Amino acid sequence: MKKLALAALLALGLTGCSSEEPQVLNLYNWSEYMPQEVLDRFQEETGIQVVYTTYDSNEAMYAKLKLLDDSAAYDLAVPSTYYVSKMRQEGLLKKIDRSKIKGFDNLDPELTNLDIDPDNQYSIPYLWGTTGLAVDTADVEEPVDSWADLWDERFKGRVMLTNDMREVFHVGLRVLGYSGNSTNPDEIKAAYEKLKELMPSVRTFNSDAPRVPYLEGETDVGMIWNGEAVMAQETMPTLKYVYPKEGIIAWLDSFVIPKNARNPEAAYKFINFVLRPEISALISEDIGYATPNLKARDLLDEDVANNRASYPTPEDMKNAEFQVDIGDEALQVYAKYWEMLKSGQ
Amino acid sequence: MIRWLPRAWLMLIYGLLYVPIAVLVVFSFNDSRSGYTWGGLSLRWYETLFNNHAMVEAMWNSLWLALSAATVSTLIGGLTALALHRYRFRGKRVLNGMLFVVMMSPEIVLAISLLALFLLVGIQLGYVSLLLAHVTFCLPFVVITVMARLSGFDESLPEAARDLGASDFTMTRTVLIPVIMPALLAGWLLGFTLSLDDVVVSTFVSGPTYEILPLRIYSMVRVGLKPEVNALGTLLLVFSLVMLSLSQWILTRSKQ
């Protein structure tokens, strides 16, 4: 055993140290949020190798970027909606030199120059999506068309919620007619009381792959991300994506360059590569979320372009709300009620 | 006692341990994307896997890390257990306590505190930081395993060795080490397993330049157990079986 271990050590040691380092782009992104094909084509064209490191929540990404100094710099990250403004305000991001960006004008004006980053000085939109209702029409009769329907008695033990504090409270707040970004402690408390009534119906929380409990047959109705719904429909055509009356939760993921990026030039090259209509279209088709690139939309497959789950109509987006930074004080209130909700108090 | 009962119990538990593994292996050849339907035999997930260079590289990184972390922690942990067992010294309780704290600390705390330390001292995040972290959380497991072995150990042997004039080092090498060998092996295996499996600590102390397998797997299974992961699990299983047969073969040969 000892000899064998030594031999294995040697063999591994030899393969471990490759001689020449090609130029590298360190991309810090959500898991499975960029097709391998895009990375391969980018490397083929530019010779820059993309090292794809993943995170599973904005919080984890934020904590790591905030704590790291120069010791391990990421060149490009993809925070969601309000994390852009948070990171921008805390000076974690490099300003983007717009003269180096090609194809910015192709982006949907509805999704640029938002409050999170006026004039897009620090971020370039990558993909956007929504969190709405999933309904398995094989097991659920009668139309379900609002968040409030989740409270229905007949869904006891069959409801799924995302494991995301802000999203779940967003639903509670909207059902009561408040803003999903409320910072008013009374409103948050009211939402908590409302959500508490929902808890006996909730079978599971899932923010890793919210389509899975539906595929498993564990849940029939609840929350889901639109891209996940599209993926689930491949094997489960009965799963419907519904835009609830109270308004859908919308989000936008954007490229940002962290302030201590080692290779910002490569980051610019990569952003430009992704902004090409054909690449954006490829990404949207593969991942199932909507591209903000209007030119790319023309290139999409009919099925994808006409799928209301990925590309909602203006009617669907009525009452839609983007999440915004609610500030630290409100965050503590939410966190407290979230723990109470989860521990059944 | 009925004679066949122990063996039946062994077989039953082994069977149960291997059921999920069997499911994994079978589904790695499933043509369907979903884990709940059968779409016929296919090798497409193995193809997908091998075309994923990042994955293959992460696999090598991980094996290398696990081998080195297990070896270093067995070395240090074994020596620690011997020292705790054999010597009287100040601060023994403190030392015990620290090992206990490592085991008790929720992984997330260990992760963040180590990250803070590495940043403070200026250790680059990558192989070195991962190795230091992994050895640290493997250490108590090795110490406990070896201590359990030593506590039942007959004290007359080292005494005899010393009486025969053996130095402390020689006595340790010739008497104690052979006695604790099974425990060392068990400790090494525990360390190797823990290191190969760790997600939480690694998430925090790894940098962009050194991606390891559990992190990649974590991100893949989280988004819904992609079939490639089944293929990867199967390959890891095959790899360990090959290692196992090789070591058996070497052992039997060296005995002849």
Add this chain to the structure above:
Amino acid sequence: MPASGVSPTMSSIRQQPFGAAVLVLVWGWLLFLVLAPNLLVVGASVMTRDPGSFLSLPLNLDAYRQLMDPLYLDVFLHSLYMAAVTTLACLLIGYPFAWALSKVEKRRQLLLIFFLIVPFWTNSLVRTYALKLILATNGLINSALLSLGWIDEPVRMLYTEGAVIIGLVYLLLPFMILPLYSVFDDLREELVMASHDLGAGRFATFLHVIVPLTLPGVLAGVMLVLLPAMGLFFVPDILGGSRNLLVGNVIKNQFLDARNWPFGAAASIVLTLTMAVLMLAHRISKQRIGEEGSA
């Protein structure tokens, strides 16, 4: 930690250059990678949370005051309960298993030990997800039972506490078996024989000879299972559907989502201390039993 009682040959460290070198290495490692980071945690727990830079002055005990909330006692007790059930199940399965294993012919034992570990080289997360494929409503057990006609409705197994326990036992069982095997392997057949010769029945031998002799292994196994079971937050998340808030989840949430580092740090210190007290009490009681048993 196992008892560090004074053994007859235990010598003072001062006379031993080899031992001294070992100790310097170990102390160095532990001071740098255990004590220093833990001091950082203690330090963090008495600081004030700061939305900008995570931590700031002044020093205070607010985080500990926050912990007094009965909510967290509930969470802790529930976690302890789940971990205890897991440990008990592992012990009940593992004890006879390790015994049986030690009775197998010597040359086969190593191989069997390897086979115990091999599943664990395929990554615990992947295996946890494989369990899901088995337990789900559309999963293997339900499909099999339905097609056999034994049940009409699928049984709900996934996202229950039972599923969490199954998952924890499955992942942690070897950590119980390995130390137990190690003591059984050491158990001298002569002692058991002697007991029989002295007229003790099987049960008496078991109670008065085997149990006390294997106690160190039991204790080691209990620690190796109970402690990680408290902190493995991904199992309750994956198999329990994140419906239960366990200690590990609370601490993770406080560090990441709520970004209340002092609170997270305080929670982990209190957890560590509580477990230390529990373990100590456990150890003392075991020692008592051991002494009575051998008396």
